[in-house]
Amino acid sequence: MLNSKRLHQDFPILTNSSQGEKLVYLDSAATSQKPQSIIDAITNYYQTSNANVHRGVHKLSDESTAIWQKSRETIASFFGAESLELILLRNTTEAINGIAYGWGDHNLLAGDIIVTTLMEHHSNFVVWQELAKRTGAKIEIVAVTENGELDLESLSEKLSLEKVKLLALTHVSNTLGTLNPITKIVRQARELNPNIRIVLDAAQSAPHLPINFKNLDVDFLAFSGHKMLGPMGSGGMLVRKELLSSGEMKPWLFGGGMIDSVAVEKTTYSSDLSERFTAGTPDVASAVGLAAACDYLNNLGMENVREHDEMLVQYALKKLIDLPELTVVGPRSNRVGSVAFLYNNVHAHDVAQILDSQNIAVRSGHHCTMPLHTAFSWPATVRASFNVYNTTEDIDALVLGLEKVKEVFRV
Numbered sequence: 129m130l131n132s133k134r135l136h137q138d139f140p141i142l143t144n145s146s147q148g149e150k151l152v153y154l155d156s157a158a159t160s161q162k163p164q165s166i167i168d169a170i171t172n173y174y175q176t177s178n179a180n181v182h183r184g185v186h187k188l189s190d191e192s193t194a195i196w197q198k199s200r201e202t203i204a205s206f207f208g209a210e211s212l213e214l215i216l217l218r219n220t221t222e223a224i225n226g227i228a229y230g231w232g233d234h235n236l237l238a239g240d241i242i243v244t245t246l247m248e249h250h251s252n253f254v255v256w257q258e259l260a261k262r263t264g265a266k267i268e269i270v271a272v273t274e275n276g277e278l279d280l281e282s283l284s285e286k287l288s289l290e291k292v293k294l295l296a297l298t299h300v301s302n303t304l305g306t307l308n309p310i311t312k313i314v315r316q317a318r319e320l321n322p323n324i325r326i327v328l329d330a331a332q333s334a335p336h337l338p339i340n341f342k343n344l345d346v347d348f349l350a351f352s353g354h355k356m357l358g359p360m361g362s363g364g365m366l367v368r369k370e371l372l373s374s375g376e377m378k379p380w381l382f383g384g385g386m387i388d389s390v391a392v393e394k395t396t397y398s399s400d401l402s403e404r405f406t407a408g409t410p411d412v413a414s415a416v417g418l419a420a421a422c423d424y425l426n427n428l429g430m431e432n433v434r435e436h437d438e439m440l441v442q443y444a445l446k447k448l449i450d451l452p453e454l455t456v457v458g459p460r461s462n463r464v465g466s467v468a469f470l471y472n473n474v475h476a477h478d479v480a481q482i483l484d485s486q487n488i489a490v491r492s493g494h495h496c497t498m499p500l501h502t503a504f505s506w507p508a509t510v511r512a513s514f515n516v517y518n519t520t521e522d523i524d525a526l527v528l529g530l531e532k533v534k535e536v537f538r539v
């Protein structure tokens with residue numbers, strides 16, 4: 129079990145007196161706070177080892193290259209993947225775009241089907257709409273049940289259609305909190321269609337659950353390092369190595385660093401798979417920070433992190449469901465990371481503003497899931513989301529803070 133009260137002390141922004149009153153940070157699904165050790169790792173890299181990688185012959189460049197490679201190994205191993213399967217980018221959005229350009233443009237034809245779901249973040253939705261426009265592929269959308277779970281009958285129906293080439297779905301919904309039964313879904317998808325490719329959006333699962341890329345048996349996994357205690361601008365994707373070595377997944381960013389030879393007539397690309405997908409100067413400091421975040425999480429133990437999250441989510445559900453002025457969205461079990469709700473007759477932005485006036489940071493709006501909000505006729509929802517530093521006291525503060533909304537709006 130985590131000692132989140134002690135962990136709290138590792139996060140300077142949460143103990144910083146410039147925040148005045150104690151900050152209750154309940155917006156970790158948007159981005160997590162960063163422990164001092166990660167801030168120090170980045171500062172230390174710039175103070176002692178900063179140089180461009182690969183292209184130098186001097187010692188500092190060698191040192192920076194070694195740090196870059198070691199950081200990549202740490203991050204890949206955190207996800208149970210090989211280093212060459214890791215492509216570091218800025219976030220989940222960039223990763224999913226990379227899959228569309230590097231895989232989709234080369235492997236989809238007019239009439240092929242992309243299956244995605246109604247609970248996706250815009251990053252795992254709009255990208256496919258654009259790919260469909262470019263290739264002539266069609267999109268089929270899996271429904272969500274009234275209680276906020278993926279409709280597995282609808283999923284089977286869509287996966288049974290002819291010409292399904294891609295399934296792109298989230299591991300955990302950032303609005304409903306739903307944890308999708310990914311093992312069962314992947315097994316079914318592969319039984320129905322052995323050639324299907326599967327993209328897993330792990331933006332909201334990677335911060336809270338142990339992830340093993342190999343065992344998940346998906347082809348692509350996208351994640352945001354900045355949501356899992358790593359620095360802003362850190363994230364990326366894992367790609368099954370067979371897709372890289374066979375050339376099925378191609379580079380989509382071109383330039384220095386990823387080539388083998390360049391001539392006026394023809395360019396060939398690096399046979400080193402980890403280099404082929406890193407065009408230009410990489411963000412070494414972000415990789416260092418993200419590797420430090422992986423170490424920090426490994427030290428806590430991802431099973432403990434998962435247990436802590438389950439405890440907070442269940443505690444929040446219990447407290448919030450009891451409030452008659454709220455409607456909590458999403459399932460009552462099998463959920464991760466957050467709890468979102470509607471406040472009767474008060475707009476989500478007003479609720480968030482009144483909470484902010486009490487130094488409680490939550491998110492309000494559609495959380496980049498407009499199709500889901502539209503389908504359920506929710507104008508907007510308020511979302512409280514958690515990470516390792518949150519405590520049950522933070523949730524008590526939220527419940528108390530909501531009393532003020534009642535006072536102000538007399539509801």
Ligand SMILES: Cc1ncc(COP(=O)(O)O)c(C=O)c1O
Pocket residue numbers: 157158219220221222249251252298300301302329331332352363
């Ligand atoms: C499920 C999900 N997918 C994708 C994203 C996009 O992440 P990023 O903004 O880091 O690219 C988010 C962000 O909140 C998310 O929750």
